[in-house]
Amino acid sequence: SQQGEEDPQALSIQEGENATMNCSYKTSINNLQWYRQNSGRGLVHLILIRSNEREKHSGRLRVTLDTSKKSSSLLITASRAADTASYFCATQAPDYKLSFGAGTTVTVRA
Amino acid sequence: ETGVTQTPRHLVMGMTNKKSLKCEQHLGHNAMYWYKQSAKKPLELMFVYNFKEQTENNSVPSRFSPECPNSSHLFLHLHTLQPEDSALYLCASSRLQGGDTEAFFGQGTRLTVV
Numbered sequence: 001s002q003q004g005e006e007d008p009q010a011l012s013i014q015e016g017e018n019a020t021m022n023c024s025y026k027t028s029i030n031n032l033q034w035y036r037q038n039s040g041r042g043l044v045h046l047i048l049i050r051s052n053e054r055e056k057h058s059g060r061l062r063v064t065l066d067t068s069k070k071s072s073s074l075l076i077t078a079s080r081a082a083d084t085a086s087y088f089c090a091t092q093a094p095d096y097k098l099s100f101g102a103g104t105t106v107t108v109r110a
Numbered sequence: 111e112t113g114v115t116q117t118p119r120h121l122v123m124g125m126t127n128k129k130s131l132k133c134e135q136h137l138g139h140n141a142m143y144w145y146k147q148s149a150k151k152p153l154e155l156m157f158v159y160n161f162k163e164q165t166e167n168n169s170v171p172s173r174f175s176p177e178c179p180n181s182s183h184l185f186l187h188l189h190t191l192q193p194e195d196s197a198l199y200l201c202a203s204s205r206l207q208g209g210d211t212e213a214f215f216g217q218g219t220r221l222t223v224v
Binding site for chain 2: 004009030031033035040041042043044045048050088090092096097098099100101102103
């Protein structure tokens with residue numbers, strides 16, 4: 001069953017700008033993960049944040065997690081054309097199952 | 111490359127055909143998954159295998175039949191599919207130990223049913 005829901009569905013920004021997308025989920029989780037997918041290809045793991053963490057950084061990526069609101073955000077700073085892709089959040093339940101949302105499609109204009 | 115290989119990359123089949131999708135990983139992972147990705151929809155988890163044992167079957171129609179002969183290989187056998195089964199089929203693997211598990215995905219098989 002779907003767990004994460006991303007918002008917005010699509011995002012178009014100028015190169016150099018920041019991109020922010022959000023994810024909401026419904027039930028308790030062990031962790032929340034963000035993945036990236038280039039058109040028609042497999043998903044690539046970007047970053048994982050545990051349920052007892054509030055913020056995490058990896059390069060130009062910043063992820064926050066608010067378990068009280070059951071929401072997470074992914075911020076991509078100083079975007080590049082190569083960041084154009086779909087971004088998915090995935091929640092890992094205590095039974096290890098990973099549930100994905102429908103994704104946010106990000107277009108970075110040169 | 112993620113270490114998970116899917117073949118074929120593209121497949122066109124008629125509704126009366128029988129075909130199989132193959133997934134292979136040599137990452138030492140003990141869990142393998144099949145997901146279906148349709149346009150504008152969340153990834154749908156179809157099957158999960160943990161140490162070669164099927165632990166999840168999310169009400170998938172019997173025209174999809176998984177097979178996991180060992181922890182490195184996973185197949186999805188297809189027969190009498192419908193046009194609405196056209197989608198990107200993704201295989202993933204992970205190591206199920208400890209609290210966190212990161213999934214490694216193959217490039218997917220783009221299936222078109224005609």
